Amino acid sequence: MELADRAVGLLLSVISLSIFTYYTFWVIILPFVDSDHFVHKYFLPQEYAILIPVYAGVGLICFLSVFIGYVMLKSKKKKA
Amino acid sequence: MVYWGPKGKTNTAHQMKHIVKIMALLVAMSALWISLLQSSKIPESYTWLLPLYFIVSLGCYGLLMVGVGLMQFPTCPHEAVLLQQDIVEAKEYLKQNGVDVGSNP
Numbered sequence: 001m002e003l004a005d006r007a008v009g010l011l012l013s014v015i016s017l018s019i020f021t022y023y024t025f026w027v028i029i030l031p032f033v034d035s036d037h038f039v040h041k042y043f044l045p046q047e048y049a050i051l052i053p054v055y056a057g058v059g060l061i062c063f064l065s066v067f068i069g070y071v072m073l074k075s076k077k078k079k080a
Numbered sequence: 081m082v083y084w085g086p087k088g089k090t091n092t093a094h095q096m097k098h099i100v101k102i103m104a105l106l107v108a109m110s111a112l113w114i115s116l117l118q119s120s121k122i123p124e125s126y127t128w129l130l131p132l133y134f135i136v137s138l139g140c141y142g143l144l145m146v147g148v149g150l151m152q153f154p155t156c157p158h159e160a161v162l163l164q165q166d167i168v169e170a171k172e173y174l175k176q177n178g179v180d181v182g183s184n185p
Contacts, residue, residue: 002153002155005150005151005153005155006150006151008147008150009146009147009148009149009150009151009152009153010147010151011147012143012144012146012147012150013143013144013147013148013151014147015143015147016140016141016143016144016147017140017144019136019140020136020137020140020141020144023133023136023137023140024133024137027129027130027133028133031125049129050129050132053132053135053136054132057135
């Protein structure tokens with residue numbers, strides 16, 4: 001059904017755009033704002049700006065390797 | 081299952097050259113980044129942040145393209161109906177000729 005496809009596509013675009021704007025704000029704009037400004041409340045401390053993508057990337061790589069290993073094992077078992 | 085035709089050896093050779101190209105590109109980019117840092121054109125606090133930012137933004141861009149492509153995917157409802165009719169006709173024809181067509185699961 002094309003409506004479900006379009007809904008999923010819209011959701012994906014919205015998620016990616018929001019992540020992009022949040023991250024841009026976090027990394028580039030926030031260092032130039034005075035530390036008294038109220039907007040600092042909405043953003044985690046700057047160390048997390050590095051940690052979160054790194055952890056997410058490492059988690060993704062782990063998941064991919066586990067998945068590939070599982071598929072390879074399954075195909076080997078089927079051949080034998 | 082695996083077809084090692086006459087292309088077998090050249091395939092692995094092409095894979096080797098491909099990896100070498102990718103590694104060379106990576107080394108060039110890191111050299112550029114380190115030279116930019118050393119000549120102090122960029123403040124020191126951005127050492128890890130900017131490459132990570134570019135990687136994250138690249139991932140975001142890919143996700144955005146996937147979402148936009150999904151939204152703009154052209155469906156052809158008219159052709160879908162015609163296709164269903166074709167399937168029914170083919171099934172009847174094959175049944176008449178004795179071929180075993182299983183029913184839809």
